[in-house]
Amino acid sequence: MKKVKAIFALLMISTGTFAQSGTTAEAGLFDDPVLLFYITAGFLFVVALLVIAVALYMLQVLRYMAKDAAIARAKKLGIEYVEEPGWWTKFNLWVSDSVPVEKEETIMLDHNYDGIRELDNHLPPWWKWLLYGSIVWAVFYLIAYHVTNSLPLQTEEYNNEVAYAEEQVRKLKAENPGVVIDENTVILTTDAIALQDGKETFNNICASCHRVDGGGDIGPNLTDQYWIHGGSIQDVFKVVKNGVPNTNMVSWGGALSPEKMQNVSSYLLTLQGSNPPNAKAPEGDMYVPPAKKEVDSDTVKAQASL
Numbered sequence: 001m002k003k004v005k006a007i008f009a010l011l012m013i014s015t016g017t018f019a020q021s022g023t024t025a026e027a028g029l030f031d032d033p034v035l036l037f038y039i040t041a042g043f044l045f046v047v048a049l050l051v052i053a054v055a056l057y058m059l060q061v062l063r064y065m066a067k068d069a070a071i072a073r074a075k076k077l078g079i080e081y082v083e084e085p086g087w088w089t090k091f092n093l094w095v096s097d098s099v100p101v102e103k104e105e106t107i108m109l110d111h112n113y114d115g116i117r118e119l120d121n122h123l124p125p126w127w128k129w130l131l132y133g134s135i136v137w138a139v140f141y142l143i144a145y146h147v148t149n150s151l152p153l154q155t156e157e158y159n160n161e162v163a164y165a166e167e168q169v170r171k172l173k174a175e176n177p178g179v180v181i182d183e184n185t186v187i188l189t190t191d192a193i194a195l196q197d198g199k200e201t202f203n204n205i206c207a208s209c210h211r212v213d214g215g216g217d218i219g220p221n222l223t224d225q226y227w228i229h230g231g232s233i234q235d236v237f238k239v240v241k242n243g244v245p246n247t248n249m250v251s252w253g254g255a256l257s258p259e260k261m262q263n264v265s266s267y268l269l270t271l272q273g274s275n276p277p278n279a280k281a282p283e284g285d286m287y288v289p290p291a292k293k294e295v296d297s298d299t300v301k302a303q304a305s306l
């Protein structure tokens with residue numbers, strides 16, 4: 001009885017029952033209910049395994065005793081003891097439907113190729129059922145996917161998933177108005193997918209005036225460091241969004257989403273310094289990105305100290 005009490009007390013301490021009632025605010029290791037659940041479940045699992053192991057062992061002992069009794073009885077009656085095949089042997093026979101080695105002669109074919117002879121064994125039932133099953137499945141598949149079109153094929157499945165994902169994005173954007181892209185929040189993105197999207201937009205609608213390589217035609221050269229309206233991502237975005245009144249550069253704010261405008265602005269800035277042939281002469285003022293300015297002033301300082 002003393003022992004039981006001690007174990008119980010130990011359990012109480014380990015589950016934090018005492019820790020909670022104590023004055024210290026320190027959390028016990030076992031306060032977490034999930035952890036406690038796992039420990040209890042693990043403990044029960046181990047107990048169950050032990051019970052099963054003992055039960056199997058007892059069963060085996062019982063079988064040996066029964067076998068001994070059967071042998072003794074057979075001896076008494078003066079007959080030979082024949083052991084029943086085990087469940088595994090029976091299962092194997094059923095699943096392969098093969099003729100036992102002892103009866104092989106019954107299925108031997110007449111062919112004799114230099115001593116190599118052939119058995120005409122049954123096809124294994126599991127294999128046959130697999131074949132029948134796949135035939136039934138093929139019929140079902142054909143009807144469901146190609147006749148009634150009641151289930152989606154891969155392309156449709158893919159489109160459904162894309163549509164679902166786009167819907168989620170729309171919802172997320174609607175719920176988080178803080179992430180709206182405008183001339184103040186626009187960033188110079190380096191994301192490959194975004195830049196690819198920007199490139200497509202540029203080639204489709206901007207290239208007619210700025211050329212595919214950005215060298216400039218009706219619109220100015222976008223590959224040099226000279227800008228009429230400034231060369232920062234914010235400046236470029238603003239021009240794309242609002243256009244330039246009384247010029248051919250119209251406002252794209254209505255036709256392109258803010259994200260698309262961010263993408264195309266970021267893309268066209270990747271053309272900086274690409275120096276395409278027959279580019280239009282520079283227009284406007286030189287714009288040096290902030291990072292480069294620092295390098296330049298450092299270079300100047302370094303040169304001055306020489």
Ligand code: HEC
Pocket residue numbers: 201202205206207208209210218219220222226227228229230236239240244247248249250252264265268283284
């Ligand atoms: C119909 C011809 C035309 C199309 C199409 C066009 N632009 Fe322009 N773009 C111009 C002209 C003209 C200017 C010069 C405006 C000015 O004189 O200030 C310009 C100016 C710009 C500037 C400012 C350049 C600077 O030096 O400050 C940017 C950036 C620009 N365009 C980007 C785009 C983008 C991006 C697109 C496609 C979404 C586009 N443009 C489509 C004609 C066009």
